[in-house]
Amino acid sequence: MAGNNPTSTEYIQHHLQNMTFGLHPEHGWSLAHSAAEAREMGFWAIHVDTMGWSIGLGVLFLYLFRLVAKRASTGVPTGLQNFVEMMVEFVDGSVRETFHGKSKLVAPLALTIFCWIFLMNLMDLVPVDFLPMLAQKVGAWFGADPAHVYFKVVPTTDVNATFGMSLSVFALIIFYSIRTKGLSGFLAELTLHPFNTPNKFAQILLIPVNLLLELVTLLAKPVSLALRLFGNLYAGELIFILIAMIGLWQLPLHFPWAVFHILIITLQAFIFMMLTIVYLSMATEEQH
Amino acid sequence: MNLNLTLIGQAIAFAVFVWFCMKYVWPPVMQALQERQKKIADGLDAASRATRDLEVAQEKAEETLKESKEQAQQILEQANKRANQIVEEARDNARAEGERIIASARSEIDQEINRAKEELRAQVALLAVAGAERILESSIDESKHRELVDKLAAEL
Numbered sequence: 001m002a003g004n005n006p007t008s009t010e011y012i013q014h015h016l017q018n019m020t021f022g023l024h025p026e027h028g029w030s031l032a033h034s035a036a037e038a039r040e041m042g043f044w045a046i047h048v049d050t051m052g053w054s055i056g057l058g059v060l061f062l063y064l065f066r067l068v069a070k071r072a073s074t075g076v077p078t079g080l081q082n083f084v085e086m087m088v089e090f091v092d093g094s095v096r097e098t099f100h101g102k103s104k105l106v107a108p109l110a111l112t113i114f115c116w117i118f119l120m121n122l123m124d125l126v127p128v129d130f131l132p133m134l135a136q137k138v139g140a141w142f143g144a145d146p147a148h149v150y151f152k153v154v155p156t157t158d159v160n161a162t163f164g165m166s167l168s169v170f171a172l173i174i175f176y177s178i179r180t181k182g183l184s185g186f187l188a189e190l191t192l193h194p195f196n197t198p199n200k201f202a203q204i205l206l207i208p209v210n211l212l213l214e215l216v217t218l219l220a221k222p223v224s225l226a227l228r229l230f231g232n233l234y235a236g237e238l239i240f241i242l243i244a245m246i247g248l249w250q251l252p253l254h255f256p257w258a259v260f261h262i263l264i265i266t267l268q269a270f271i272f273m274m275l276t277i278v279y280l281s282m283a284t285e286e287q288h
Numbered sequence: 289m290n291l292n293l294t295l296i297g298q299a300i301a302f303a304v305f306v307w308f309c310m311k312y313v314w315p316p317v318m319q320a321l322q323e324r325q326k327k328i329a330d331g332l333d334a335a336s337r338a339t340r341d342l343e344v345a346q347e348k349a350e351e352t353l354k355e356s357k358e359q360a361q362q363i364l365e366q367a368n369k370r371a372n373q374i375v376e377e378a379r380d381n382a383r384a385e386g387e388r389i390i391a392s393a394r395s396e397i398d399q400e401i402n403r404a405k406e407e408l409r410a411q412v413a414l415l416a417v418a419g420a421e422r423i424l425e426s427s428i429d430e431s432k433h434r435e436l437v438d439k440l441a442a443e444l
Contacts, residue, residue: 018294020292022292022293038290039290041292042290042292043291043292043293044292044293045290045292045293045294046292046293046294046297047292047294050294050298051294051297051298051301054298054301055301058301058305061305062305062308062309062312062313065309065313065317066308066312066313068317069312069313069314069315069316069317070316072316072317072319072320073320074320074323074324074327075324084317085317085320085321088314088317088318088321089321092318104310105306105310107314107318108306108309108310108313108314109306109309109310111309111313111314112302112305112306112309116302116305155298158294159291160291160292160294160295160297160298161294161298163291163295163298164294164295164296164297164298164299164301164302165298165299165302167295167299168299168302168303168306
């Protein structure tokens with residue numbers, strides 16, 4: 001535990017605070033020493049732990065898959081190649097089932113989403129105190145106050161990470177919509193649905209209503225994508241932290257929750273991938 | 289829970305990962321998978337083709353076997369016929385030869401008989417003349433009655 005016997009609230013808050021590097025109004029570019037300082041930094045701050053873990057895991061994923069891709073043979077596959085081919089076939093199958101357009105991007109996109117999110121979620125299974133404690137030791141070695149070294153291991157419990165992905169997907173949705181239907185088609189889809197009438201005058205009156213409804217539908221996609229993943233993992237992480245606080249009794253409790261969490265980890269990665277495919281498939285279909 | 293620069297950083301990282309995956313991971317793996325699929329399909333194809341070929345070859349072999357059996361039968365028959373013919377011919381030849389030998393023997397015998405008859409005749413004539421001489425003593429002139437005796441001998 002951090003510092004000199006912190007209270008439960010302090011302990012939880014400490015665990016939920018990212019290591020933030022940013023432009024503080026008073027201290028300039030520096031690591032935030034508290035949650036309040038991190039808040040004061042506003043937009044010009046970056047979560048070092050989130051970025052580090054996510055990029056590290058992404059590189060790990062790509063390294064493993066690239067290793068196989070480079071020496072992919074048509075002979076009998078073994079070991080890692082078996083696993084990678086299984087993943088690729090699984091994703092390819094899901095994309096083929098759902099996405100009917102022709103795109104070289106969607107399948108690799110889905111694969112990246114699934115594997116990356118899965119790996120990031122997987123960090124949730126590392127005991128909650130293990131890596132933050134290590135970070136505090138390293139921080140102390142560099143001369144920082146251990147109580148002010150924040151370290152959050154699971155990137156998907158950071159809303160920035162999930163929104164980063166879902167907004168990228170959102171940009172792709174809009175790009176594909178405009179490419180398939182044209183700008184006018186895309187705008188027509190936003191304004192002429194779901195209420196439609198042959199009467200021109202009534203139609204003009206209905207445009208604001210349609211626009212409102214369709215905009216909500218459109219914007220709900222990235223928001224729900226990001227918040228679903230974030231919410232599930234954040235809650236899971238919080239329960240791990242709560243379990244970690246109850247002393248010795250955490251052992252029988254931690255294990256079943258971790259087992260159950262394996263399901264959530266995989267499921268959330270799969271849901272994010274499937275919904276991305278579905279949204280992009282809807283964007284490329286001509287008729288609504 | 290505050291949104292900040294991390295959002296943009298994550299989006300950039302995400303885009304780079306997706307680009308890398310699309311460029312360097314997905315195509316080779318997919319290609320390997322498709323090539324293997326093709327290879328397996330080709331293998332199955334070849335197997336079924338081989339089975340068909342085998343059937344055809346077996347049929348052909350059976351046909352050839354039947355033909356050669358028939359030919360062998362024919363050759364055997366011909367050989368038998370020819371053998372019979374040869375035996376027949378040999379028998380005919382032997383018979384003709386035998387007859388010829390018999391005929392020649394017979395003619396030789398006839399000749400011997402005739403020669404013996406001639407000799408006998410001459411001797412009979414002599415004997416008769418001698419007998420008659422003895423009977424008639426010198427009453428008969430040999431030169432005178434020679435013709436008569438010869439005539440007599442010829443009648444024998």
